[in-house]
Amino acid sequence: xxxxxxxxxxxxxxxxxxxxxxxxxxxxxxxxxxxxxxxxxxxxxxxxxxxxxxxxxxxxxxxxxxxxxxxxxxxxxxxxxxxxxxxxxxxxxxxxxxxxxxxxxxxxxxxxxxxxxxxxxxxxxxxxxxxxxxxxxxxxxxxxxxxxxxxxxxxxxxxxxxxxxxxxxxxxxxxxxxxxxxxxxxxxxxxxxxxxxxxxxxxxxxxxxxxxxxxxxxxxxxxxxxxxxxxxxxxxxxxxxxxxxxxxxxxxxxxxxxxxxxxxxxxxxxxxxxxxxxxxxxxxxxxxxxxxxxxxxxxxxxxxxxxxxxxxxxxxxxxxxxxxxx
Numbered sequence: 001x002x003x004x005x006x007x008x009x010x011x012x013x014x015x016x017x018x019x020x021x022x023x024x025x026x027x028x029x030x031x032x033x034x035x036x037x038x039x040x041x042x043x044x045x046x047x048x049x050x051x052x053x054x055x056x057x058x059x060x061x062x063x064x065x066x067x068x069x070x071x072x073x074x075x076x077x078x079x080x081x082x083x084x085x086x087x088x089x090x091x092x093x094x095x096x097x098x099x100x101x102x103x104x105x106x107x108x109x110x111x112x113x114x115x116x117x118x119x120x121x122x123x124x125x126x127x128x129x130x131x132x133x134x135x136x137x138x139x140x141x142x143x144x145x146x147x148x149x150x151x152x153x154x155x156x157x158x159x160x161x162x163x164x165x166x167x168x169x170x171x172x173x174x175x176x177x178x179x180x181x182x183x184x185x186x187x188x189x190x191x192x193x194x195x196x197x198x199x200x201x202x203x204x205x206x207x208x209x210x211x212x213x214x215x216x217x218x219x220x221x222x223x224x225x226x227x228x229x230x231x232x233x234x235x236x237x238x239x240x241x242x243x244x245x246x247x248x249x250x251x252x253x254x255x256x257x258x259x260x261x262x263x264x265x266x267x268x269x270x271x272x273x274x275x276x277x278x279x280x281x282x283x284x285x286x287x288x289x290x291x292x293x294x295x296x297x298x299x300x301x302x303x304x305x306x307x308x309x310x311x312x313x314x315x316x317x318x319x320x321x322x323x324x325x326x
Contacts, residue, residue: 031063031091031264031266031267031270032063032064032065032091032092033065034065034092035065035066035067035068035092036059036065036066036067036068036091036092036093036094037068037070037087037092037093037094038052038056038067038068038069038070038094038095038096038257039070039072039080039081039083039084039093039094039095039096040052040069040070040071040072040080040096041072041073041074041077041078041079041080041081041084041095041096041097041100042071042073042077042080042098043071043073044071047098047128047209047211047253047255047291047293048096048098048255049069049071049096050291051096051125051126051255051288051291051293052069052096052255053069054284054287054288055125055257055275055278056068056069058274058277058278058281058284059271059274059275059278062274062277062278063270063274067094076100076104076107076108076163076165076166076325076326077098077100077101077104078104078108078111078112080095081095081097081101081104081113081115082111082112082113084119084258084260085113085115085118085119085260085261086113086260087260088260089120089259089260089261089262089263089264090263090264090267091259091263091264091267091268091271093259093260094122094257094258094259094271095119095257095258095259096255096256096257097115097119097255097256097257097258097307098253098254098255098256099167099252099253099254099310099314100166100167101115101307101311102307102310102311102313102314102315103165103167103170103314103318104165105311105315106311106314106315106318106319107165107318107323107324107325108325115307115311116307116308116311117261118260118261119258119259119260119261120258120259120260120261120262120263120268120300121256121258121300121301121303121304121307122256122257122258122259122268122271122272122275122300122303123256123257123271123272123275123276123297123298123299123300123303124254124255124256124296124297124298124302124303124306125254125255125256125257125275125279125288125293125295125296126254126255126288126291126293126294126295126296127229127252127253127254127293127294127296128209128210128211128252128253128254128255128291128292128293128294129210129227129228129229129233129252129292130167130168130171130207130208130209130210130227130228130251130252130253131207131208131209131210131213131214131217131224131226131227131228131236131239132175132205132206132207132224132225132226132227132228132242133198133205133206133208133213133217133222133223133224133225134146134198134204134205134222134223134225135198135199135201135203135204135205135222135223136220136221136222136223137201138157138204138205138223140225141223141225142225143225143226143240143242143244143245143246144245146205146225147179147181147245150179150181150182150183151180151181154181154182155182155183155184156184157181157183157184157204157205158183158184158186158202158203158204158205159172159183159184159185159186159203159204159205159206159207160186160187160188160194160195160197160198160203160205160206161185161186161187161188161191161194161206161207161208162187162188162189162190162191162194162208163187163188163189163190163326164185164187164323164324164325164326165318165323165324165325165326166187166191167209167253168191168194168206168207168208168209169185169187169323170314170317170318170321170323171207171228171251172185172205172206172207173185173317173318173321173323174249174251174317174321175207175242175246175249176321177317177320177321178246178249179246183205186203187326191206191208191209191212192212194206194208195208195212195213195216195222198213198222199216199221199222207228207251209253209292210227210233210235210236210292211291211292214235214236214292217236224236224239225239226239226240226241226242226244226245227239227240227241227242228241228242228249228250228251228252229241229250229251229252230243230250233292234289235289235292254296254306254310255293256296256303256306256307257271257275258303259271268300269300272299272300275297276297276298279295279296279297280295280297
């Protein structure tokens with residue numbers, strides 16, 4: 001599948017400021033004049049949903065209108081994403097987007113939309129590390145030890161994930177490609193059942209979102225080997241990064257806000273300013289830290305570049321590992 005045109009996306013983000021000044025100012029002052037719908041393309045309770053509710057509450061309090069959450073799960077986030085991109089580009093329908101959007105551009109051969117072409121970036125919100133963790137019965141206490149054991153036992157280590165093409169699966173395949181290890185992928189319907197089987201010993205390793213299993217690691221029921229981000233996590237400062245053993249290795253989940261293509265630059269600018277204000281607020285940063293999230297402030301163009309870079313990076317992994325959706 002041909003990847004979306006990154007140049008188009010970045011030009012769109014960078015060109016937002018080029019619209020006429022007077023209409024932009026008027027729209028910025030008037031917006032929002034009524035409640036705003038924020039589509040979350042996953043079920044309630046997960047990372048994207050919690051992020052949406054935190055940022056939605058801030059926007060409601062600071063912009064004077066209700067930003068209400070509409071969960072539209074299904075088809076690996078594609079159902080809710082398509083509903084958002086087909087909505088009027090008036091600023092009253094927004095989309096909470098996550099790492100799945102970058103993966104799905106390559107993972108699905110046929111979609112009813114092109115994420116990069118059909119959306120306008122508003123702002124990134126948080127980045128969350130994945131945690132490489134094993135069942136304590138596995139005789140591996142470090143990343144080098146795990147790699148050595150895996151190479152001595154090809155195909156015998158079961159790697160669980162939240163489903164084919166999920167961020168945990170794609171990151172796991174990235175690890176396999178980077179280390180030359182042969183792990184057997186076992187897909188589950190979500191991260192929670194994968195962690196449950198990891199606790200029970202039915203599988204031996206996962207690369208799940210940190211908040212899902214942090215409590216089990218701290219209780220000693222799971223063994224954390226590494227975090228996937230470029231820097232160590234404040235939640236587990238003694239746990240190394242994978243990059244400390246595999247040069248250049250970096251992976252994380254991210255969450256941000258996008259709007260339908262053609263949404264006014266005034267609206268996007270106003271929303272971006274409020275998101276960045278939220279990310280600079282100590283109380284909000286603490287609430288994001290509760291879900292192991294690190295604030296990711298920046299401009300719409302910065303977010304556009306992140307999405308483009310992630311789409312390209314994970315597209316290569318998906319093709320090389322020959323990952324197919326459920």
